[in-house]
Structures are given as structure tokens and as C-alpha cells.
Amino acid sequence: MQLERKRFAVALVLVVGVLASALARADESAGPNRFDTVVIDAGHGGDDEGARGAAGLVEKELVLDVAYRLAKSLAENGLQVVLTRHDDSFVPLETRTSIANDVRADLFISIHGNAIHDTKIRGIETFFLALSASDDHAGQVARRENQAFRTEDTPAKRSDDALVAIIGDLITNEHMEESNEFARLAQLQLAGDPKVARGVKQAPFVVLESVQMPAALVEIGFLTNRLDEQLLQGSEERDRIAAALTRAALEFGQRYDARRGVGSR
Numbered sequence: 001m002q003l004e005r006k007r008f009a010v011a012l013v014l015v016v017g018v019l020a021s022a023l024a025r026a027d028e029s030a031g032p033n034r035f036d037t038v039v040i041d042a043g044h045g046g047d048d049e050g051a052r053g054a055a056g057l058v059e060k061e062l063v064l065d066v067a068y069r070l071a072k073s074l075a076e077n078g079l080q081v082v083l084t085r086h087d088d089s090f091v092p093l094e095t096r097t098s099i100a101n102d103v104r105a106d107l108f109i110s111i112h113g114n115a116i117h118d119t120k121i122r123g124i125e126t127f128f129l130a131l132s133a134s135d136d137h138a139g140q141v142a143r144r145e146n147q148a149f150r151t152e153d154t155p156a157k158r159s160d161d162a163l164v165a166i167i168g169d170l171i172t173n174e175h176m177e178e179s180n181e182f183a184r185l186a187q188l189q190l191a192g193d194p195k196v197a198r199g200v201k202q203a204p205f206v207v208l209e210s211v212q213m214p215a216a217l218v219e220i221g222f223l224t225n226r227l228d229e230q231l232l233q234g235s236e237e238r239d240r241i242a243a244a245l246t247r248a249a250l251e252f253g254q255r256y257d258a259r260r261g262v263g264s265r
């Protein structure tokens with residue numbers, strides 16, 4: 001039975017592979033895919049407030065404001081922008097990913113604020129998806145951020161649905177290199193000061209799992225650190241983050257288009 005299932009899974013993967021390349025060819029004949037659409041995902045919302053700083057800064061409010069600033073900045077640079085959340089409401093995981101997939105975005109940026117028991121730790125971390133975390137801390141960040149999306153039936157449903165998982169992995173792997181590339185560009189632009197650059201890490205974030213495009217999750221600072229919280233309360237730091245992510249997206253877009261043989265806009 002187990003073997004039968006495996007064989008079926010392998011056959012299905014092959015079929016999906018053939019379909020995917022056929023679709024890619026169809027895409028090419030319709031003209032190359034230019035980098036023009038970015039989805040911005042503000043973490044949390046509604047009852048899920050995310051992290052909270054000692055001075056009262058709330059992650060769900062911070063990241064929505066930064067998402068709007070980034071959206072404005074990207075739009076000013078000629079990009080189409082779609083937000084997964086527009087107000088203080090809880091948006092389910094499936095809705096976030098289907099918004100991104102439906103508009104066939106070229107890049108998915110999820111924005112979050114960090115939290116850790118050691119209040120001395122501050123700085124910026126950028127993540128892209130992996131099935132296992134690159135270190136213990138990265139694993140903890142993913143567990144915390146995944147919490148709101150975990151329902152009681154999720155783990156069972158997932159292991160039962162092995163085929164979907166395999167297909168999901170195929171799609172995601174296709175974008176792994178580009179996700180890594182964007183994460184590195186974002187980290188480079190965001191963390192100008194080496195003291196706050198905590199690097200690019202990998203972890204199993206569920207919000208990055210099903211998006212069919214390059215995707216990264218940015219932790220814009222630690223709400224548990226007094227200095228980071230103070231900075232993030234002000235417009236200056238929020239605008240700095242939006243500008244840095246805009247530069248990273250534009251640079252990524254140029255490389256993306258060059259790889260696909262599309263001239264610059």
C-alpha cells in the first residue's frame with residue numbers, strides 16, 4: 001500500500017513536471033514575464049496581535065504601517081502592489097497565499113517584528129523558506145510566527161496530504177534560489193549598520209510555503225529590545241525600512257528581468 005502510494009506520488013510528480021514546463025512554454029509565447037507585481041504581507045492582525053514591546057508597540061500595527069509605506073514607495077517606482085491585509089483584521093493563511101498566487105506576483109514580502117527573551121538582542125533578520133531551520137533561533141522565530149495559523153487539525157491534515165506537500169515543495173524549490181537572492185539584497189539594504197545585521201536565515205514559515213514566487217520574510221527589529229522599539233515607534237525608521245526594501249526589490253527586479261531576457265523598463 002505504502003509502495004503503491006509512493007509510485008503514485010512519483011507518477012504524479014512527473015505529470016506535474018510536464019505540465020509545468022508546458023505552462024512555462026505557453027507563458028513564453030504570451031511574452032516574457034516582466035517583474036512588475038509585488039505582494040506585501042503585513043503579519044498578524046485582528047485577535048492575533050503578534051509581539052508587543054515594553055513601551056507598548058504592537059507588532060500587528062507596526063507591520064501594517066510599514067507595509068503601507070513600502071506599498072507607496074514601490075508604486076512610486078512603477079510597480080503594481082497588492083497587500084494581503086488592509087486593516088486590523090485577521091487574514092487566514094490560505095487567503096494570504098491565494099491573494100499572491102492569484103495575481104501571479106513576482107515577489108512576496110512578509111513583514112514582521114521580532115521577539116526574544118534576551119532583551120539585549122536587537123537588529124534585522126531576513127528569512128527565506130526551508131523545511132528545517134538554519135539554527136535554533138531561526139526555528140524559534142518560525143514557531144512563533146506560525147502560531148496564529150496553527151489549528152488543531154493542521155498537522156494531521158498535512159501528513160495525510162503528502163502529495164500536495166510534494167507538489168508544494170517542487171514549486172517552492174523552483175523559487176528557492178531567487179528567494180535567497182532577494183533575502184540577501186534586502187538584508188544588505190536594510191542593515192547598513194553591521195551592529196544590527198543579523199543575517200539571512202532559513203526556517204519553515206508556513207506563510208512562505210505555498211506562494212508560487214520568490215518570497216522572503218523580514219523581521220524589521222526586535223520589539224523586545226528597548227532601542228529597537230524606540231526606533232520603530234518613529235516615522236524615520238519606518239520610512240528607512242520602506243526605502244531599503246524598495247531598493248532591494250528594484251535591484252532584484254532588474255536581475256529577474258535580465259535572467260528572463262526582458263529589457264529594463
Ligand SMILES: [Zn+2]
Pocket residue numbers: 043044050051059111112113145
Ligand atoms: Zn510576526
